[in-house]
Amino acid sequence: MTDRTVIDLFCGAGGLSEGFRQAGYHVLAGNDFFDAAGATFVATHPEARFLPGPIQDHSVQSILKVAGLKRGELNVLVGGPPCQGFSVYNHQRGLHDARSSLYHEYLRVVAGLKPQWVVLENVTGMTSAGGGGAVTGIVEGLGALGYNVSAKILRAEEYGVPQERRRLVFIGNRIGVPIEFPKPTHGVNLEPFVTIEDAISDLPRLKNGEGYEVSSYETSPTSSYQKAMRNGQNGVTNHAAAKLSKVNLDRLHHIPQGGSWRDIPIDLLPEGMKKAKRSDHTKRYGRLTWKGLASTILTKCDPHWGAYFHPDQDRTLTVREAARLQSFPDSFEFKGSRTEQYVQVGNAVPPLLGRAIAERILQMTNSVGYLEAAE
Incomplete structure (x- = not known):
């Protein structure tokens, strides 16, 4: 047997x-x-x-x-x-x-x-x-x-x-x-939740649209979670930032950690959201907060879908960051186009x-x- x-x-x-x-x-x-x-x-x-x-x-x-x-x-x-x-x-x-x-x-x-x-x-x-x-x-x-x-x-x-x-x-x-x-x-009364800071704060900083095939870590792990995710790796793959349009960057500049579409001036909101109730679309155009948990990782980190803006960098989450938030070790290199990589991570x-x-x-x-x- x-x-x-x-x-x-x-x-x-x-x-x-x-x-x-x-x-x-x-x-x-x-x-x-x-x-x-x-x-x-x-x-x-x-x-x-x-x-x-x-x-x-x-x-x-x-x-x-x-x-x-x-x-x-x-x-x-x-x-x-x-x-x-x-x-x-x-x-x-x-x-x-x-x-x-x-x-x-x-x-x-x-x-x-x-x-x-x-x-x-x-x-x-x-x-x-x-x-x-x-x-x-x-x-x-x-x-x-x-x-x-x-x-x-x-x-x-x-x-x-x-x-x-x-x-x-x-x-x-x-x-x-x-x-x-x-x-x-x-x-409650157990181990504390693993925060976004615990999960991704050690990954290389990126500007909007920046990224490389392989990136070195640049810093030491700052949490047991980061150490476990690295698991002896020398660097990360799939860590490239999608290029946001100028209007999305303009919107993002108004959004603090934990904020969302409500922080965007009305004239900068997408037309379909200008008449939205304040109680609607609660996480759209959301910026994550270091001390919190991530929203559910979906098949694309589209700000129109939820809170997928990085806590303190003006960009959306990379595939690697999404994978970290899904608890995939860094040894996983996701294949295919970037769109296909996000789908794999979100469906997992x-x-x-x-x-x-x-x-x-x-x-x-x-x-x-x-x-x-x-x-």
């Missing part, structure tokens, strides 16, 4: 599998249809095989062959089916969106691989889209395959991620182990959240001696 093995479906750049790897798992394979994400996964998971293209194109037998496993031997199957169909940012969301039915493919692979554990994550909007039909479908579908499943919304910041981020996580197993979710490590599960889930699964299995019995 093979233990501590993981296969990652809809893996993207590999945030979830990176978390499991940090917890001591062996990543055997990953699949995604997004070529740039696949290139990142290949570069950052040299021990794993990458299966390109839609999951529909891959039979269970081909996945087993690539992973070198027999049915029932895989320890954990993880995955996050594309979430745009459920996202609160998709105002036409619902089960009619073709992307919303990809969890059926996850169930197909579960039925064929018969892993001991399953982990599936998605945006919280899945609980309401289509009347929560996808959540019911996943729980009932896995139940029909012999899995006991629980679902819970986890807050990434409670596990050391310097960002306000909510994810719906399903955990299940077919080996009779009671399911428990990872206990928060950060928050924060590795530290993945690690907390992986470590909890290990604790649950060890508590009943299952892993020892399997050896």
Whole structure:
């Protein structure tokens, strides 16, 4: 019996599998249809095989062959089916969106691989889209395959991620182990939240539109988080600032740390926002504050979407800064165009959240001696 093995479906750049790897798992394979994400996964998971293209194109037998496993031997199957169909940012969301039915493919692979554990994550909007039909479908579908499943919304910041981020996580197993979710490590009466300052203040300063393929750190780490993210690296990649237009720079000059569009003179606001209520669009054109948490990192750090201006530099966040705020180590070099890099970072599960889930699964299995019995 093979233990501590993981296969990652809809893996993207590999945030979830990176978390499991940090917890001591062996990543055997990953699949995604997004070529740039696949290139990142290949570069950052040299021990794993990458299966390109839609999951529909891959039979269970081909996945087993690539992973070198027999049915029932895989320890954990993880995955996050594309979430745009459920996202609160998709105002036409619902089960009619073709992307919303990809969890059926996850169930197909579960039925064929018969892993001991399953982990599936998605945006919280899945609980309401289509009347929560996808959540019911996943729980009932896995139940029909012999899995006991629980679902819970986890807050990434409670596990050391310097960002306000909510994810719906399903955990299940077919080996009779009671399911428990990872206990928060950060928050009230716990470790303090990791701030933006803790996360990115050591990265090289940049002007608007400035950046290089590889940058040296220039300063020593000032927090344990920065030291962990560097993990022995000599410098950073993906650290280039997008070039803001003159009107956006003019707007930005009026915005203090923690400020937003409300601080911009009305004559400088975009036409569509000049008549907005003060209670609307609360984080648009927001400037982050060193002592706070980041807003949810989305698939582009567009100031019209939220608070993505650097705390004290007149520019938006770089891909590297967004990756740091997602808890990706600096060893991850994101491939593809800059637009594709932002998409990979924004779609990812924060590795530290993945690690907390992986470590909890290990604790649950060890508590009943299952892993020892399997050896």
